Amino acid sequence: MKPSVRVRLVVAVIIFCCSSTVCCQKSPNILYIMADDLGYNDLDWRDETLYTPNLRTLAFHQNSVQLTNSYVNQLCTPTRSAFMTGYYPFRVGTQNGVFLHMEPTGVPLLFPFLPENLRSLGYSTYLIGKWHLGYCRREFLPTSRGFDYFYGFYGPQAGYFNHSTDQWHSTLKRVVRGVDLFEELGDGESTPVFNQNGVYSTDLFANAAMEVIDVHDSTKPFFLFLSFQAVHPPLQVPKRFDEYCSRIISRPRRIYCGMLTSMDFAIGRVIEFLKKTGHYENTVIIFTSDNGGTTQFGASNHPLRGEKDTLWEGGTKTTTIVHAPKFIHTNGVRSELFHVVDWHATLLAVAGLEIQSYGTFNKKSDLSIDTNGGTTQFGASNHPLRGEKDTLWEGGTKTTTIVHAPKFIHTNGVRSELFHVVDWHATLLAVAGLEIQSYGDGINQWDYIVTGLPRLRRSRFVYNIDEHGSAIRDGEFKLIHGNADRRTRSERGKDRLYRVTEYWCCSSFKYSTVLKMNSSFLFTEDPGENNDLSKSHPKVVRRLRLKLLDLQKYMRKNVRKPVTLRGNPEVHNGTYASYWCV
Incomplete structure (x- = not known):
């Protein structure tokens, strides 16, 4: 479908x-x-x-x-x-x-x-x-x-x-x-x-x-x-x-x-x-x-x-x-x-x-249409439209909508542009004072790219969430939960971490660090992710762990x-x- x-x-x-x-x-x-x-x-x-x-x-x-x-x-x-x-x-x-x-x-x-x-x-x-x-x-x-x-x-x-x-x-x-x-x-x-x-x-x-x-x-x-x-x-x-x-x-x-x-x-x-x-x-x-x-x-x-x-x-x-x-x-x-x-x-x-x-969506349901036309069998009329409830004709999907707002609307009139029930989510958030500038998990950053002045600032993002390991960035903090590199589960993977080449960063790259359940890093002080701050910032670890756990509710099956x-x-x-x- x-x-x-x-x-x-x-x-x-x-x-x-x-x-x-x-x-x-x-x-x-x-x-x-x-x-x-x-x-x-x-x-x-x-x-x-x-x-x-x-x-x-x-x-x-x-x-x-x-x-x-x-x-x-x-x-x-x-x-x-x-x-x-x-x-x-x-x-x-x-x-x-x-x-x-x-x-x-x-x-x-x-x-x-x-x-x-x-x-x-x-x-x-x-x-x-x-x-x-x-x-x-x-x-x-x-x-x-x-x-x-x-x-x-x-x-x-x-x-x-x-x-x-x-x-x-x-x-x-x-x-x-x-x-x-x-x-x-x-x-x-x-x-x-x-x-x-x-x-x-x-x-x-x-x-x-x-x-x-x-x-x-x-x-x-x-x-x-x-x-x-x-x-x-x-x-x-x-x-x-x-x-x-x-x-x-x-x-x-x-x-x-x-x-x-x-x-x-x-x-x-x-x-x-x-x-x-x-x-x-x-x-x-x-x-x-x-x-x-x-x-x-x-x-x-x-x-x-x-x-x-x-x-x-x-x-x-x-x-x-x-x-x-x-x-x-x-x-x-x-x-x-x-x-x-x-x-x-x-x-x-x-x-x-x-x-x-x-x-938006969740792991169990997708967006659906809840508004529909009347059922003629029980006395409703959708004239002059074709169809009724449970059909995709206009009679099943087009509805009367009235908006009354004394504070905002001062002249009676009609609005003939297309409007769908899904628009109410964003519209009512706007009524409440929130202007939506997003799509899915992304936000529109074009104004920021052009002017350097963000209309909507990204403060957090998810690196990934799966059964191997997850990571989230919040401001200058990053939390890795589980394994940052799934290939280290094998002996070959462990050898790879110890490999010294001209191009592999960080001599302090230890296998034990990778396997820690929670590793936290502060980028203003440690862009190379050498120093695990999880013990000195337990509140940050807890807050970001809870956020990851909350996001896992929305994870779809692989x-x-x-x-x-x-x-x-x-x-x-x-x-x-x-x-x-x-």
């Missing part, structure tokens, strides 16, 4: 109230660039051995700001889920790890995705690159979830040149290989791409992005999600980038550097193409990453503790740059907390929609499922194709 009468209604009603003609005239293009597994330290203004000239220019341009307290989730799928839905992953069911190839799952259809809402505002919507939010059935595919066009790969990773990936299958007791490169022209129609073998994916995706921009109908604004594969493993890069990284001794770090420079050059080409085609001045460009880097594959998160797939800062704090010639005129930084869930509300504001909605032979590429023309699960 389509979720049109559930969460979708919260935005849909408001979207209908906004004239698409007016919205489109004022709306800028949005280019959202996401790197994959980029380390916090991995830009050349932080590490001079690297070479990222285009990102440096973007970061320090007079029309740019950097979000210096920008956070994501610790892994790919959870972060992308939060970005697309505007809800924390634990509220969606995507909190446990990443979706694998041949896994019969996807983000629940209950949740409308960002491109669906932007498309309703008159945007053309494109995704180039990595998806990683489920692909086994048509309804999970990008062009079934709001994108007009998709060109990229569905799973967690693939070869940069052969666009294929290996997946261990426990039933077969062997590895299976398949191509993961597809094109969708709309409505979930997926076609494998076989003719790009040997073309480096970073170049491939940059070229595809420019082609999309080139053929775009310029009378409409566009949302282009350029989701690079770089710098996720495997470590592969064209030889031509060796010259930019030859001074680096470590081989993994040297190859990683080349991959990073390749992505930087690709971003530079796309930005130049925006200028060439006349889109640049009216385009908001955002650069960020989906999680921290993996030190085993050459990344550095210095001076932060931890890496990808940990709840430490090294796994969750990311570089974020916002470039907006039309809105930002002085380079600067924004140091307020910002979480990836905020982008949904923020980009809807960029698109011209002033968020005045309130949407949607992860075991991989299955139904998705075996050997029975799908050698590809990780869709249409095999229900």
Whole structure:
């Protein structure tokens, strides 16, 4: 069943109230660039051995700001889920790890995705690159979830040149290989791409992005999600980038550097193409990453503790740059907390929609409609409308509403704009003096990004909540409850923590600290998370523990499922194709 009468209604009603003609005239293009597994330290203004000239220019341009307290989730799928839905992953069911190839799952259809809402505002919507939010059935595919066009790969990773990936299958007791490169022209129609073998994916995706921009109908604004594969493993890069990284001794770090420079050059080409085609001045460009880097594959998160797939800062704090010639005129930084869930509300504001909605749910029920028409069998009349109670005709759903307010209304009249029962939550909160500027778990931070003056300040966010470990940030305090790194449960994991490399932070990183039930850190004094303050701040620990326990009430069941032979590429023309699960 389509979720049109559930969460979708919260935005849909408001979207209908906004004239698409007016919205489109004022709306800028949005280019959202996401790197994959980029380390916090991995830009050349932080590490001079690297070479990222285009990102440096973007970061320090007079029309740019950097979000210096920008956070994501610790892994790919959870972060992308939060970005697309505007809800924390634990509220969606995507909190446990990443979706694998041949896994019969996807983000629940209950949740409308960002491109669906932007498309309703008159945007053309494109995704180039990595998806990683489920692909086994048509309804999970990008062009079934709001994108007009998709060109990229569905799973967690693939070869940069052969666009294929290996997946261990426990039933077969062997590895299976398949191509993961597809094109969708709309409505979930997926076609494998076989003719790009040997073309480096970073170049491939940059070229595809420019082609999309080139053929775009310029009378409409566009949302282009350029989701690079770089710098996720495997470590592969064209030889031509060796010259930019030859001074680096470590081989993994040297190859990683080349991959990073390749992505930087690709971003530079796309930005130049925006200028060439006349889109640049009216385009908001955002650069960020989906999680921290993996030190085993050459990344550095210095001076932060931890890496990808940990709840430490090294796994969750990311570089974020916002470039907006039309809105930002002085380079600067924004140091307020910002979480990836905020982008949904923020980009809807960029698109011209002033968020005045309130949407929520709990673990047992979804939004429902409680107001309905009369039943003619028992004497009611819905004339001249068709239908009655328990029908979806106007007679079952349209009702008389009268508002009497001597303090506010002084002239009798009618209001003919659309209004739905779900609007009363936000409306009555506004009557009570609370102005809603949010979507899901995110808040609209566009005014803050542009002016530096927050209308709504984020003081708290959740890193993640699952059975392995949970973490929450409240002001300058962070509480980790349970295990910050689920991989440390194994002996191999413990060895990894003791591993000394150039890129792993914090010599005081002790296994015993990781396993403490509650570890509290104060960022003004300890950005590297070395000193556990839980004993000296018991009230803070108790308060944040209670908050985590309260939030656990809203945790949805994990949607992860075991991989299955139904998705075996050997029975799908050698590809990780869709249409095999229900």
